[in-house]
Every structure is written in structure tokens, then in C-alpha cells.
Amino acid sequence: MKGKFALLILVCLSLPFFTKAQDKPITVAKDGTGDYLTVQEAINAVPDFRKVPTTILIRNGIYQEKLNLSPSKKLVKLVGEDVSKTILTYNDYAAKKNRFGEEMGTSGSSSFYICGDGFTAYNITFQNTSGPVGQAVALWISGDQTTFFNCRIKGFQDTLYTFGAGNRQYFKNCYIEGTVDFIFGAATALFEDCTIFCKQGAHYITASSAPDTITYGYVFLNCRITGDALERTVYLGRPWRPYSKTVYINCTLPKLIKSEGWDNWRKASNEKTAYYAEYKNTGEGFNPEKRVAWSHQLSDDEVKNYTTALIFKGWNPKTTLAETGKYINYEH
Template sequence: MATQSSYFPKIIFFVFTLCCFISNSNARLLSEKLTWKRLLTVDQSGGGKFKTIQDAIDAVPSNNVDVTLILVMPGTYKEKVTVPEDKPFIILSGRDVLNTTITWDDSGDIYTSPTLSVFASDFMARYLTIENTYGPGAKAVALRVSSERAEFYACRITSYQDTLLDEGGSHFYSNCYIEGGTDFICGNAASLFQKCHIHSISKENGAITAQRRSKPEEDTGFYFVDCRVTGIKSYTLGRPWGPYSRVVFVNSYMSSEVNSQGWDDWGKPSTHSSVYYGESKCYGQGANRSKRVEWSQSLTNQEAHTILSKTMIRAKLKIKA
């Protein structure tokens, strides 16, 4: 594994969060001029060396230290894809999110059903649709992220139940579209969602988030900044998978379909004193807090700043510039 001196930090999440929150700047989060040492092309038509994404990932050496760009040409790739722990520094990139799709239809278990599973650190994905087409009725994960450091740019992530298993580690999602009906952003990672569109297809009061923080000392949580939250029918912002569940929405649009109470305790009233559910400077008809549950927080600018700065992601993606 390369040392930190071999790579200088490309992204410091804490800085970006403060930029978004304090100055609302449009700071560049990802250089368009990424440098890589290895380029692998996946093309179903035979124009590349590989016809499947998994074959390209398998070709990356174990204990990889070189930034590897896997360029996925347009097409629908019906395969389950795994990025193993011993293959860090991979950039998985399509060219057009609307016509470059990784798809599968497995269900039943959040750990075995994912279409794409990421275990390697310093992983990046962009311009890809990642979907699980199973539909309602069972757990059916589209994307599982258990990487220490991972970033997703302009991706579409869709399923119904448990769409995004944001399991553990420090993650960043920028300008992504995430869709589901029940607990569709779940897990115990420390993740920042910036300028993402979160869309509920629940028919009645399905929760967007199920954050799993289980101990008060854990620096985990889901933070939504400058996002757009919509739904086809009534939905809630979250419910506690873990007793210290933590979710914060800052400066985000909320459509009228948000349940007026906002948050659900999942039938666990004992969590009212331990969960941390906060909203700050949100807008839209669904952001009206007059009927919110009393155990959620209406945050001032300073309170939101303090929460973010105390608990924000400290990991750095080490992509060589």
C-alpha cells in the first residue's frame, strides 16, 4: 500500500462542507483533469479489452497502488460487481449517466443482494446508473459502500427497499440521484450528500433514511446539504435503525409530500432522547416544522455549523493529481 506521502489529499470533506454551508460556494469538488497510470476500457460491443465491468476490476493487481481508470462505454451491463478490499485507487467512470447502467435484480439480504459492492478504499465512481430492479416486497440493495473512503459524482442509484447501503466508512455523494421507497439510504457511514436529488417512491410514509449509529461516541451520520427532496406520496425523512441515529438536512428543498411530523421512531419511543434529527434553513412546503415531532431539532446556523464541524468526515481520498 502506498504511504500518504505518495499521494496528496484530493478532497478534504470538512473544508467542502464548511464552504457549502457558510459561503454556499460552488467550489470545484473534483478536478476534471484526473491523472491515472492505468486505463482499462469496458465495451460490450468489443471495442475495449473487456466486455464486463467485473473482468476489468479483476484485472487490477491486488494491493494496487496506481490510480486506475476503468472507463465504461455506454450500455446496460447486467452483472453483479464487487470492488474487493485489496484493489484501492479505482475510478469507475461512464460517459453518460443516462445510458451507462449496471443492473441486477437480486433480493432478500442487504449484504448479498447489492448490484455494486465497494470494499476498497480510495474509490471513485461517476456518470453511472446503478440499479436493482427487483421492486417492492423485499430488501434489494443497488449499491453497498463499505469503503474507508469513497466518492460518487453524478450517479443515479435506484431500487425500492434499502437502495443505498451506506454501510461504513467516510463517503461523499455529489449531484447524485437516489431513489427508493423504504429506508433507501441506510447504514452507519459518515457521509455528506451535496446537491443530490433524493426521491421517494413510497406509497405511504416510507422513510428516506435509516441511519444505524449505535453508540454516542461514534462520529457517523448522514448530512444532506443543498439537496432536493421529493416524493410521489407521503414520506418521512428518517427513522432510527440504531438508537443514536443521526441525520441532518441543511439548506435543502423539501416537497409537500413530506409527512408533517417529519420523522418516525420505528415504534421505539426510547430513542426520542438519543437520536439526533436536525433541520436548518430548509425550504419548500415540506420544510414547515410547525407539526414536527418534538424530539427533532430546529437548528440555528451556529448549531448546524457546530454539528457539522464536530462530526464531519475526516477521511481524504488519495487520488494522485
């Protein structure tokens, strides 16, 4: 009996070591030195509905794959070795025909579908390389509580599809580029300390389709808008749906931003329902006195409603940075 009791104590004392073993990350490497050669193989290896995070380390390389993280793959973390050298890419576009001769459509064009809740990405470039051929999505995100730290999201038209009304998405220190409606969708998304690059031919940065049932659509906080688009040719946003919501707070706006700031998408009734606002932006593109009359300049009291806790209803995406700190050296 004493022997069995002693064995039980030994097993209990060893549990933390078993837990650490379970946290061992999966590695992807094109040269065969990892656990898998492709990112999709690594994603497929994640147990369905796992209740603890699974980390996938991706070594430098160009991974040309059309990727799908299904809803059953939860709490998955992708960590790249170097944001400029760890590249996940594909080249579909909306007008491209599938094997049945049908056009893929906007959603079908995406290079990566992220449907699992609790997804996190660090130091990775996500891109669609099809070029200026119409809608061509790099990221299609329907999962809730998704976070992106120090990532690049590259494409032309419709680059980032924040799909799913009310889903919460956080982008920190990211680079996002495109031309027309290149950040679009119904989700609640906070972009903090990001660089938004308007490529040649750019006209609209955002096209929120947030419904009237949610309070926040897109919030840009301390972001830098830049690019090589022509001067006074780019709108901050237009309403894909009537209750579109987009706010820029303490952002730097260049001369490429049109003085009027916002467009009603050829529908005057949108002016009564869409909510577009700014607060203490700077730069030659910030012309509050010339903005369309139906947009807003937030007061000091109103801007207090734009905290991470309020925007995300208590979810704190920044905790995931600390949890994965042992795998990366991320600079705030």
C-alpha cells in the same frame, strides 16, 4: 563509465513518461472495442493493493452483472460515458433463494459490493431492478473514503446500504430513489446537491444505524427532495439503531413530507438517543413548528459544525474530481 552515467541520466529523465504510461486507463466496452467486455473482468485486472489510482472507463451499455470490488482493490475509479446510458444492474432481492435454497438476505441482494477504500464513481447508473419485492440493494458500500459524482442509484426498498460504522462516503450531484429506508446504514455520509426521489409507496427516506461512537451519520446539504409519493406520507428518517443521526441543511422539502418529520420506529427510548435536525430548509414539507418535539432546528452557531472537513475528519473528497478531470467533463 561516462556511457553508463549518460544512460542513467536518460533513464531518470524518462521516468515521468513511464509514470504516465502506468496511468493509462482500462476500458470496458460491450462491443469488444475495449480491453474487457465486462466490468468485473476489468475490476479483477486491477493489481491488489496498488498504491496509485486505477481508472476504468466504461462505455455506454447495460451491464447486467453482480459486481464485487474486494478490499484489496484500492483507489479504483469507474468513469461512465453517459450517466443515463452507462448502467450497472442486477436483480437479486432478500427473499430470493440462492443455489442452496437459502434466502439471500438484505446484504446478499446487492447488485454491487464496494469494499475497497478510495473508490470513486462518475457518470454511472447503479441499479437493482427486482422491483417492489422487499429489500433489494443496488449499492453495498463498506470501503472508506468513497466518492460518487453525477451518479444515479436506483431501486425500491433499501436501495443504498452505507455499510460500516465510521466509513466516510460522499455523494455529489447524485440521484437516489426508493420507497422504504432507501438510504440506510452506519456510515458517515454527506449528500451534497443531490436529488432524493420518493417513489410511490415511499414512507421513510433514511434509516441511519450510526453508533454512539461517531459524531456524524447522514448529512444532506442543499439537496432536493422530490417524488411521486402521496402527500404527507414520507418521513425524513427513522432510527434503525438507537443512536441514529441525520441532518438536513438548506434542503427543499415537498408536500409529501409528513409534518412531524421523524419517526421513532415504534420505540420511545429512541427519542432520547437519536439525533435528528434541520437548518433553514424550504418548501411545503418544511414545518418546523409541527416537527416532533425530540428533533432539533440548528442554530447559526451549531450549523458551523457541519463542514466537509469536520464531517470527514480532514478528508477532502472533492480533490478526486480534479484528479479525474482529464477523463470527464463534469459540471459543478
